[in-house]
Amino acid sequence: MASQCQLDSVLQKCTSLICMKLLQAHLITTGKFQCHPFRSKLLELCAISPAGDLSFAFQIFRRIQTPSTNDWNAVLRGLAQSPKPTQALSWYRAMSRSPQKVDALTCSFALKGCARALAFFEATQIHSQLLRFGFEADILLLTTLLDVYAKTGDLDAAHKVFDNMHKRDIASWNAMISGLAQGSRPNEAIALFNRMKEEGWRPNEVTVLGALSACSQLGALKHGQIIHAYVVDEKLDTEVIVCNAVIDMYAKCGFVDKAYSVFISMSCKKSLVTWNTMIMALAMNGDGKKALELLDQMVVDGVDPDAVSYLSALCACNHAGLVEEGFRLFDMMKGRGMKLTVKHYGSVVDLLGRAGRIKEACDIINSMPMLPDVVLWQSLLGACKTHGNVEMAEMASRKLVEMGSNNCGYFVLLSNVYAAQQRWHDVGRVREAMKIKDVRKVPGFSYTEIDGKIHKFVNGDQSHPSSKDIYAKLDEIKFRIKSYGYAAETNLVLHDIGEEDKENALNYHSEKLAVAYGLIKTGDGTPIQVIKNLRICVDCHLVIKIISIVYKREIIVRDRARFHRFKEGVCSCRDYW
DNA sequence: ATAGGGTTAG
DSSP, X not given: OOOHHHHXXXXXXXXXXXXXXXXXXXXXXXXXXXXXXXXXXXXXXXXXXXXXXXXXXXHHHHHOSSOOHHXXXXXXXXXXXSSOTHHHHHHXXXXXXXXXXXXXXXXXXXXXXXXXXXXXXXXXXXXXXXXXXXXXXXXXXXXXXXXXXXXXXXXHHHHHHHHHOSSOOHHHHHXXXXXXXXXXXXXXXXXXXXXXXXXXXXXXXXXXXXXXXXXXXXXXXXXXXXXXXXXXXXXXXXXXXXXXXXXXXXXXXTOHHHHHHHHHHOSSOOOHHHHHHHHHHHHHTTOHHHHHHHHHHHHHTTOOOOHHHHHHHHHHHHHHTOHHHHHHHHHHHHHTTOOOOHHHHHHHHHHHHHTTOHHHXXXXXXXXXXXXXXXXXXXXXXXXXXXXOHHHHHHHHHHHHHTTOOBHHHHHHHHHHXXXXXXXXXXXXXXXXXXXXXXXXXXXXXXXXXXXXXXXXXXXXXXXTTHHHHHHHHHHHHHHHHXXXXXXXXXXXXXXXXHHHHHHHHHTOHHHHHHHHHXXXXXXXXXXXXXXXXXXXXXXXXXXXXXXXHTTOOEEEEOSSOEEEXXXXXXXXXXXX
């Protein structure tokens, strides 16, 4: 009989399905299948290795007379990481009914399946089971549990698990930090990162990824710089994935040049994501030409562009108004048989629509191999508003209604299309529909970082400690910009309120509050940086342009789609967005 | 001996 280490080496060399099948046949013919520990190893290999095959793993499993916990776990783990993670949950239930004991690993794999299947309810069930089994001191398992709660959207439950852990290791911190960052609570992610350092932990590459992502979301440059310095000190920048996050952080904080210098001087090999991140960074800043250059350069560097690369390049053409280039790119992607997603189509429709080529945009929609989604109809509607195409606007709105979209944005757009044509009766009709349908507004908010502290403002916000000063500043702004011939574009506000109130509703958009606060708190000549969750509105865009002259300030606003750099009365988007 | 935390996207 072969020794254990020979068997191990056999398994190590077993990198194809054929080889696994031969091994199984060998075990069966030599009668070693039922009692051999080697069999469990083989089963695990089939179930979880990339060369393996789950249906063959099932075949092996079915032949086992009395499957051990390990045998059950191997298949469970394979299912949890498969494209159909819900199957892991039925497997777990089957195992719970079997005579074999469920162990901590079983729970861990089942939870992994919950995370991938976004099965919150099942996760709570496994949670109570693992407490009953007495696994509550297992920090690896609790970290998995915490991670599942975060990924399935219950950050409070995740935090509770984290807080109650009697002992934590670095992965527990990492799971909590990245959970907060991914779950739109980036402020708390940064706070927890700082607390971790205060408690004497040494963040590793995974920690900084979460923290950097939080900085990117918030445009928190000061925090981002501190983390970058830490990354360099700890030599974490030998990992390409960390460099990518640093590049993205600088880009999303408005420092494309810094992002580019990190991109150029990084010591490790650039990955596909590195190139994509940099192309997207240039796209967001309206540098379409350079983005297209990078798309060519990556090929020279031996990296094949993927669907995200092309999407980023398309997006770059979009923001730079490079209509022909974008259109050619799109044709080329089709020619190369790239797998196009609804996002690619959305981008091209936006590209054509903004350029006023609405008919062509519509033809693209009709030729799409998949169903157009809400975002796509919305951008067509936006184009109709800009170019005054009532007929097409009505068509797009009908589609949006059919899709049950309840977002206030498109009602406002449609009403604006009518308002521009002085069709007041139709404006009233839309307004009525909004009331009946109980249209939900996505709350707009903005961030600005002052001395390393992030301030958040929502529309009409009065909760900020400096609220009084901010509103006084806004009055002053209103007064000073009037002499530049500014008049509020109140037809953009869709409420049953009087003209003066409409003006106020516009006046107190979150980005205006953030800019006003920046003017108060920072010295003359300091650029003001604002991050906004939605697209900037026409009125704010105009007001901030004038502010940049009157107050001689550079103001940088990152909205949902791109950067706007306001300087001396002009915006880098050239009013094309 | 077998487990947990991870960057890009209209």
